[in-house]
Amino acid sequence: MSDKQAHIIYDKEGKPSKDAPWIFRTYAGHTNVRKSNELYRSNLAKGQTGLSIAFDLATQCGYSSNEDIAKPEIGKVGVPINTLDDFAILFDQIAIDVVNTSMTINGTSMWLLSLYVALAEERGIDLAKLQGTTQNDLIKEFLARGTYVFPPDQSIKLIVDMYEYCLRKIPKWNPSNVCSYHLQEAGATPVQELAYSLVTAITVLDAIRERKCFNEAEFEQCVGRVSFFVNAGMRFIEEMCKMRAFTELWDEICQQRYGVKNPKYRLFRYGVQVNSLGLTEEQPENNAWRILIEALGVTLSRDARCRALQLPAWNEALSLPRPWDQQWSLRLQQILAYETDLLEYPDLFAGSPVVQSKVEELKAQARAEIQKILDAGGGVEAIKTGYMKSQLVISQAERMAKINTGEQVVVGKNRWMDGLASPLVGGNDGGVFKVDPESANETVHALEETIRKRDAAKVKACLDKLREDAKAGHNLMEASIACAHARVSTGEWSGVLREVFGEYRPPTGVEGQTLSLENEKLQQVRAKVQQFMDQFGHRPRIVVGKPGLDGHSNGAEMISVAARHAGFDVIYFGIRLSAVDIVQSAIEENVDVIGISLLSGSHNEIIAQLMNELEQEGARDAIPVVLGGIIPQNDIPGLTALGIRAVFTPKDYDLMDIMNKIMDIVLEHKAHG
Amino acid sequence: MPTPLTPLVDQPLAPELLQQLQQASALKKWPLAKLISLFENKNPDAAQIRHDIARHIQQHPQDFPRNARVIGFTGTPGAGKSSLIAELCRKLLTLNDQIAIAVLAVDPSSQISGGSILGDRTRMHYGKKEERLFFRSQASNLELGGVSEATFQATRLLRHLFDLIIIETVGIGQNEVDIQFLTDHTFLVMQPLAGDQIQFMKSGIMEIPDSFIVNKCDEERLARTSYHMLRSSLKQARLVDLHAQDNYQNAARDQIFLTSALKGLGIDTLANAVLNIPQRRTAEHCESCYLRKGVLRRYGEFGLKILKHEMNLLDTATTFEEKEVAAFATIQRHIIPRQ
Numbered sequence A: 001m002s003d004k005q006a007h008i009i010y011d012k013e014g015k016p017s018k019d020a021p022w023i024f025r026t027y028a029g030h031t032n033v034r035k036s037n038e039l040y041r042s043n044l045a046k047g048q049t050g051l052s053i054a055f056d057l058a059t060q061c062g063y064s065s066n067e068d069i070a071k072p073e074i075g076k077v078g079v080p081i082n083t084l085d086d087f088a089i090l091f092d093q094i095a096i097d098v099v100n101t102s103m104t105i106n107g108t109s110m111w112l113l114s115l116y117v118a119l120a121e122e123r124g125i126d127l128a129k130l131q132g133t134t135q136n137d138l139i140k141e142f143l144a145r146g147t148y149v150f151p152p153d154q155s156i157k158l159i160v161d162m163y164e165y166c167l168r169k170i171p172k173w174n175p176s177n178v179c180s181y182h183l184q185e186a187g188a189t190p191v192q193e194l195a196y197s198l199v200t201a202i203t204v205l206d207a208i209r210e211r212k213c214f215n216e217a218e219f220e221q222c223v224g225r226v227s228f229f230v231n232a233g234m235r236f237i238e239e240m241c242k243m244r245a246f247t248e249l250w251d252e253i254c255q256q257r258y259g260v261k262n263p264k265y266r267l268f269r270y271g272v273q274v275n276s277l278g279l280t281e282e283q284p285e286n287n288a289w290r291i292l293i294e295a296l297g298v299t300l301s302r303d304a305r306c307r308a309l310q311l312p313a314w315n316e317a318l319s320l321p322r323p324w325d326q327q328w329s330l331r332l333q334q335i336l337a338y339e340t341d342l343l344e345y346p347d348l349f350a351g352s353p354v355v356q357s358k359v360e361e362l363k364a365q366a367r368a369e370i371q372k373i374l375d376a377g378g379g380v381e382a383i384k385t386g387y388m389k390s391q392l393v394i395s396q397a398e399r400m401a402k403i404n405t406g407e408q409v410v411v412g413k414n415r416w417m418d419g420l421a422s423p424l425v426g427g428n429d430g431g432v433f434k435v436d437p438e439s440a441n442e443t444v445h446a447l448e449e450t451i452r453k454r455d456a457a458k459v460k461a462c463l464d465k466l467r468e469d470a471k472a473g474h475n476l477m478e479a480s481i482a483c484a485h486a487r488v489s490t491g492e493w494s495g496v497l498r499e500v501f502g503e504y505r506p507p508t509g510v511e512g513q514t515l516s517l518e519n520e521k522l523q524q525v526r527a528k529v530q531q532f533m534d535q536f537g538h539r540p541r542i543v544v545g546k547p548g549l550d551g552h553s554n555g556a557e558m559i560s561v562a563a564r565h566a567g568f569d570v571i572y573f574g575i576r577l578s579a580v581d582i583v584q585s586a587i588e589e590n591v592d593v594i595g596i597s598l599l600s601g602s603h604n605e606i607i608a609q610l611m612n613e614l615e616q617e618g619a620r621d622a623i624p625v626v627l628g629g630i631i632p633q634n635d636i637p638g639l640t641a642l643g644i645r646a647v648f649t650p651k652d653y654d655l656m657d658i659m660n661k662i663m664d665i666v667l668e669h670k671a672h673g
Numbered sequence B: 001m002p003t004p005l006t007p008l009v010d011q012p013l014a015p016e017l018l019q020q021l022q023q024a025s026a027l028k029k030w031p032l033a034k035l036i037s038l039f040e041n042k043n044p045d046a047a048q049i050r051h052d053i054a055r056h057i058q059q060h061p062q063d064f065p066r067n068a069r070v071i072g073f074t075g076t077p078g079a080g081k082s083s084l085i086a087e088l089c090r091k092l093l094t095l096n097d098q099i100a101i102a103v104l105a106v107d108p109s110s111q112i113s114g115g116s117i118l119g120d121r122t123r124m125h126y127g128k129k130e131e132r133l134f135f136r137s138q139a140s141n142l143e144l145g146g147v148s149e150a151t152f153q154a155t156r157l158l159r160h161l162f163d164l165i166i167i168e169t170v171g172i173g174q175n176e177v178d179i180q181f182l183t184d185h186t187f188l189v190m191q192p193l194a195g196d197q198i199q200f201m202k203s204g205i206m207e208i209p210d211s212f213i214v215n216k217c218d219e220e221r222l223a224r225t226s227y228h229m230l231r232s233s234l235k236q237a238r239l240v241d242l243h244a245q246d247n248y249q250n251a252a253r254d255q256i257f258l259t260s261a262l263k264g265l266g267i268d269t270l271a272n273a274v275l276n277i278p279q280r281r282t283a284e285h286c287e288s289c290y291l292r293k294g295v296l297r298r299y300g301e302f303g304l305k306i307l308k309h310e311m312n313l314l315d316t317a318t319t320f321e322e323k324e325v326a327a328f329a330t331i332q333r334h335i336i337p338r339q
């Protein structure tokens, strides 16, 4: 009998073996249910085992496609879902008792799960067979992602309702998925990512425990259902250490805080989407390498390897990926898993003093931060006070400042900027994906049909029951499933609960924030500000506005902080405002310039609304408007024709260049107006 | 040596400004916003325009029937001032279908760049157009005192156009004293059980408020304990006679309001109290306070002393601008011969 060798993986019988690869995921959904269904079926036919569904922003924020606020967004960044009839088409010819369905849905997750359950019931499928995940992490929505619907306390209540229901009825469903992915995208450092997501898990589990609806064994099972969705950035060694720290801290929390005995229920189960914030518009082909390196951080080390991996595409900073772009990223995973020997070795870093020391450092810092938040009242309180959010803004501002000064090198952006033109963007479509604007009609039409056919009295009765249950504090799953069967719409379900629970705007985190950036360009812009003040007797005033349902706040936050640093008085009041809100504020505040930030792809529609609103108020030519965000080059002439004075995109990363341009526009406008 | 102010001339209001003023008095937001900017304007030539506008209003009282009461909200940062003001306005607008309200919300300026991020609108967002409510953010412009000169200037105009002016000060806690020059009534907003009551006692800010609001009283129990704590501190400090029962409504009799902006509790009581606040300070009172502030800033205590002896010189001045010109000129005369 020979001894076992350290470099070989042995299976249960002691035979040398090899690991199975992680799950390859592709996040998909767009246009309408019919188109998305075709896409899913073709992906499944290609051997994909699970679905990862992207919903459009109206569905995510709880509006039906026939509402005004939804119109610019229908089918843009995901599939629109209004009623059970839509779900029937979305999953047409897809065996939902077999397939694993992951839904990126948060504010309205209870509703989408109810639709899924109702669909299974209509098809006569045993609910116990359903498997999948609703993302349903509302804390990170308030911090980073922006598709919350109800206030923090009620949001947590809905999550607990779902845990209670799922554990009993759909035991294979993950009612929520704790996300640190989005935190890193909002600027989080590794320690913040660790701390804030673990606080999130604690907040949810504490709330479940408080309800006392489970016995000890059930509660353990509940802890076991908590899974994570994590980010992995360019500093891939540190990221690997972060994953190990996650695993160890989670085990610690499960044992110490929740007394979980079964090791199976203490496993840190996680999926990954690699960092997209660092992917550039400049020399976009370089992103392919970045994605590869980021993937290594979460695959190299066996002890901290992800269970599922989702990769962005090379054209991340340009627009949504086209099918070919997604395929190229999928191939990366396949090559890594099947062509290399990665899966043949046990953990490569176990026992490394370097790795261990780094892991310990991360753990210690994360523990301290977690304790700080718990001492100050916990996760929900830290949302309400804005503590976590303001910390993220600080980190993002530091990151931006370092890129601006060149301290953090980004190849093609602040170093080696000269390069040959990329052939990748040379195609007819400019390398970007576009949703056919006509397709929204199909969605609205289908909703109208459903409304016409459904039993109105039954709809009313179901909504009344939902309202009553909400007021009484009951678990809302059953009432929601009944609504789903009755063909209630997404907007109606959310509307009733908004009425009972109210709405909430979280702190923006930008107040009082500074930028550590001192350079010549700053002096230039401050001189322009001074010139303006001498001439006009007040500081230049800017409204930074986020109209529509777009939740990408980083850009607006950084512009606000930069403008304050330059000497502007900045009016910024958060995301998800209407064009009317922004125009009203610009007028009441008598601003010198309006700055709009839009990344979700609805800029053409929303800028038209905004300019129209300005026109109606008689202020269209009086206040210059500039725009920033993900704006494809081809759209710029149209936007300029609407009256936009300048368009900034991710390649305009130098904040003081932007401020100088804005001051030039303001001064020039004043001189001619 | 500060330069003397340019003398003012009496002239009719420029037609364009007259039109703006008329529209503003019909609560049209855009012209109103522009006029406020003129009152906030720091350029010397803006004084003449303000003088013209003030004169016009004085001479046409029938065109400006409104005469606002001014209410201040001060208190610790994050106590919920903005949220509370938002709820209060919502309630006032429904309780009284005629009332027109202007809100001035002051946020701090950066010490380094002088710029600011004005975020009080985050809480005031209504999601629709509200004709009778006007909201304006102001930067503190590095002035101590919690409210800026611009706030004073804006109220000069707004008091003729609105029924109620609500001022939210910078939540710095310690330097909020200026607010009392401007308002008919000042509320101090605090959070329950934060121990900050004790802090306030020491800082002298307790002297300023006319009444107290403990916000974030989301539950009855919290409200009750907070009321007891505040009440006993007040009793010690001011030897006031406190007698009310400890619930949302009755506490108001002691000028302690218990509210939850989040749950809409105690807002009714507060709103009714606000509607009944009498006008206590005249515009002249505010103006002379700010005149003294201006003198103090330019000429120090010496200037104030002269001003006190030469008060009669201001008798003929009709507007704040005239008073400033007259006062500064007089003080200047006293200084120059000595050099």
Ligand code: B12
Binding pocket: A054, A055, A056, A057, A077, A078, A104, A143, A144, A145, A146, A147, A181, A182, A185, A186, A276, A277, A278, A279, A280, A315, A316, A317, A318, A319, A320, A321, A544, A549, A550, A551, A552, A553, A554, A555, A556, A558, A559, A594, A595, A596, A597, A598, A599, A600, A601, A602, A626, A627, A628, A629, A630, A648, A649, A650, A651, A652, A653, A654, A658
């Ligand atoms: C970070 C990020 C996120 C974060 C956002 C965190 C946050 N709080 O902001 C998270 C992970 C939450 C997220 C979520 C989603 N995202 Co995203 N996200 C990004 C990403 C990677 C970077 C954006 C960013 O923050 N950059 C950093 C900031 C500082 O730069 P910036 O916003 O570009 O701003 C600069 C300039 O554009 C300009 N600027 C911007 N605004 C303004 C305003 C003014 C006045 C001025 C002067 C200048 C200016 O100046 C800034 C400084 O340089 C982009 C892709 C990319 N690499 O750009 C995708 C991207 C924007 N996301 C996308 C999508 C689809 C989503 C989702 C809708 C997915 C889904 N179906 O659920 C969700 C939902 C979000 C929501 N509620 O709307 C798409 C949008 C597709 C499109 N437009 O066609 C993109 C392009 C990715 C892609 N290729 O698919 N996302």
Ligand SMILES: Nc1nc2c(ncn2[C@@H]2O[C@H](COP(=O)(O)OP(=O)(O)OP(=O)(O)O)[C@@H](O)[C@H]2O)c(=O)[nH]1
Binding pocket: A384, A385, A386, A507, B076, B077, B078, B079, B080, B081, B082, B083, B084, B120, B123, B170, B171, B215, B216, B217, B218, B259, B260, B261, B262, B263
């Ligand atoms: N629980 C609870 N939270 C509240 C209440 N009122 C306000 N808040 C929260 O307290 C935080 C601060 O509220 P703001 O209204 O911005 O407070 P503020 O005093 O205007 O703050 P500054 O202007 O920054 O000084 C926000 O997160 C509010 O949601 C309340 O009655 N109950």
Ligand SMILES: [Mg+2]
Binding pocket: B081, B082, B083, B120, B168
């Ligand atoms: Mg405030």
